[in-house]
Amino acid sequence: MEYSEVNRLSRLTAILIQFHTKRLVTASELSQKFQVSKRTIYRDIKALENAGVPILTEEGKGYTLMEGYKIPPVMFTESQANALILAEQLVLKNKDASFVKDYSEAIDKIKSILSYSIKDKANLLTDRTQFDQVKNQERNSNNLSDLQNALTNYNLVKVEYTNKDGIATTRLLEPFALLSTENWYLIAWCRLREAFRFFRLDRFQKMEILSEHFDPHNLTLQEYFDRYH
DSSP, X not given: OOHHHHHHHHHHHHHHHHHHHXXXXXXXXXXXXXXXXXXXXXXXXXXXXXXXXXXXXXXXXXXXXXXXXXXXSOOOOHHHHHHHHHHHHHXXXXXXXXXXXXXXXXXXXXXXXXXXHHXXXXXXXXXXXXXXXXXXXXXXXXXXXXXXHHHXXXXXXXXXXXXXTSOEEEEEEEEEEEEESSXXXXXXXXXXXXXXXXXXXXXXXXXXXXXXXXXXXXXXXXXXXXXXX
């Protein structure tokens, strides 16, 4: 098989992974990602369709895969997917570009086999998790996984929280984002203070994920920082 054929086969496989990773993709997006013309992408889409891949066209928006079509057989739970997304954010701080690229491509493949509902939650968590350089110190929080699930499912969280002055209060929180500097922090809308607040996870004395849901806060993490800081 000649190089051009191998290269196209590799691109077709990568395009299929992109379809599995995202709900909607555009020809322009694929063209930029693979450094080929839109005409080439159109031919690739046609080739995938001819091979039996159920690609649907949404007029004026892009392409999507028929619901239920996914690469078998590996399945991940929501918590396992969340743990992988968290690991991806750590890897992105690595100084070696090839390592970051390989891991990001691996995460794309993992996302491609998630169900649509978990995939959407994984993408939300990616957008709402941020790291600064992590220092070498022992962590003493055991709430991160549960908070991830509360964040992506919009569950209200009840905590007993002790502030830096040692004062304990009971808070009802609407989780918005997670970030790490020298400690893990939750950014949440606090119903007691009626405002967004930062909460250190190692100051949670008790935590309960409630069945009650809250309305999503429709802003990105960057928009939050721009608006409130």
